[in-house]
Amino acid sequence: MLRAPLPFSSAFTALLAAGLIAGCASSNEDKTAGWSPDKIYAEARDEMNGGAYDKAVPLFEKLEGRAAGTPLAQQAQLDKAYAQYKGGEKAQALATLDRFLKLHPASPAADYALYLKGLVNFNDNLGMFSWISRQDLSERDQKAAKDSYESFRELSTRFPDSRYAADARQRMTYIVNALAQYEVHVARYYYERGAYVAAVARAQQAIADYQNVPATEEALYILIRSYDALGMTQLRDDAQRVMQASYPQSAYMQSGFKAKDNPWWKFW
Template sequence: MLRTKLSVVSTLFLAAGAVLIAGCASKPVDKTASMSPNKIYTEAKDELSAGAYDKAIPLLEKLEGRAAGTPLAQQAQLDKAYAHYKYQEPAQALATLDRFIKLHPASPALDYALYLKGIINFNDDLGLFSSITRQDLSERDQKAAKESFESFKELVTRFPESRYTPDARLRMSYIVNSLALYEVHVARYYYSRGAYLAAINRAQLALTDYQGAPALEEALFILVKSYEALDMPQLRDDSKRVLEKNFPQSEYLSQGFKSSSDPWWKLW
C-alpha cells in the first residue's frame, strides 16, 4: 500500500516537473538581452530599411526602455512612430508622437515630430483608396484635415527655418483650399435641395474662414443664385459685383454650375 502511495507521489512530481520544463522550453527568448542599446538600434534601423516595420517596432520599444533618458531613447520613439505610420497603424503613431511632444518639449527633433504628426493626419484623411474612389479631401470628414493643419501651423510658427517648413506650408495651403471646397460642397447640396438660406450660410462661412481659396468663386456664385431664388435682388447684385471683381473671367456667370471632372486639388 505504501509503495503504491509513493508511486503516485513520484508520478505527480514527475508530471509537475515535466510541466515546468515544458513551460521553460516554450518561454520566448529575448534576443536583445545581450545586445547593447546601439546594437539594438542598428538592428531596428535595418528592419526599417527593409520595410519590416512589424519587426522594427518591438526592437524600438526595447530600446526605448533600455536607453531611457538618453537621446537614443528619444530617437527610438520617433522611429517607432514612423514605423507604426508605415505599418498602417496611425492611431499608435499619433499616440507615440503626442507622448514624445509632451515629454520632450525642448527636443531638437520637435520640428520633425510636428511634421510627422501633420503628415499622418493628412494621409489618414486622404484615405488609402482615394485614388480608386476619386474622392478628394473636401468630400470627407474634416477632423483629421484640421488636426493636420494645426500641426503644420505649429511647425511653421515655431520653426520657420526648419527643413520641413516649406513642405508644411504647401500642405497647409492644400488643406485650406480643401476645407473651403468642403463648405462649398455642402452649400451646393443645400442649393440643389432648395434650402437656400442654408446654402447662403455655408457659402458665407467659406468666404469668411478661407479667404483666397479657389473654391470661393463658386461660393459667391451660390450666393448669387440663392439670393435670386429668394427674390432678394439687392443682395444678389451685391454678390454678383463681388464675384465679377474678384473673378473677372469667371465662367459661372456665363455657364452656371460646372459638371464634375477631375479635381483641381490633386497635388499628391
C-alpha cells in the first residue's frame, strides 16, 4: 500500500531527528574499543607529554578498567594522578593517590606515590617562585604544608633508600622553616599593631616548637622589642643576652625589621 509523502515540515523534522540520533551515536562511540591496553597507554602518554592533561586522564581511566589487576593498571593510576596534578586538578590527584596507596600498600611504586602526594601539597602552597609576587611563603595557608610534610616524612621513614628520599628530606626541612616563619610572621603582626602580649606568646611558641631554624633570630628580636614596649626590662635583658650569645652579628639588632629584606625562603 502506497503512503502519501510526508509534508515538508514533517519530513524535515524526521530527518533532523535521525541526524541527531546518528550524531549522538557517533559522539558516544568509544574510539578505544578495539585498542589494546598498550595502545591506550601509548596514546595517553602522548597526550600527557604534549600537555593535554584533560585528554590523558580519561584514557588512563579506561586503561585502569581494561588492564585491571595488572601492573599496567597500577602505572595508569599513577600517571593519571600526575596528569591531574599537572592539569590543576589537585584534589582529584590526591584522591587518586590515596586510592592507589590503599589498594596497593606494598607496591614497588608506593614511594613515588607518597612523593607525588607530598609534591602536590608542596607546590600548592609553597611554590618555589612565589617570591616573584613578594609574598612570603610562610604567610600562606599552613594545612597543605603540614600535609606535604607528613607525606615526605612517611616516604623517608618507610623507604629511606628510595631515589626520592633525599629530596623529600630537603623539602621537609624547608617546610619546617616555613612553619616556624609563619609563627614569627603572626608574632610580628601582633607586635606592629601594639598587641605586645600576643606577640610575646607567638614568638615564644616559635622558639619552643622549632629548633635551629632561621626564624628563631627574628623571634628573639620580637621578644626583645615586645618586652621593652611592655616595660618588662628583666625579661627584655634576658632575651637580649640569648640573642647576643646565639647571633652575635644579628642583622636585626643592627637594622631592625629591615633585616628581613633578604628572607631565607628565597634561597631554598
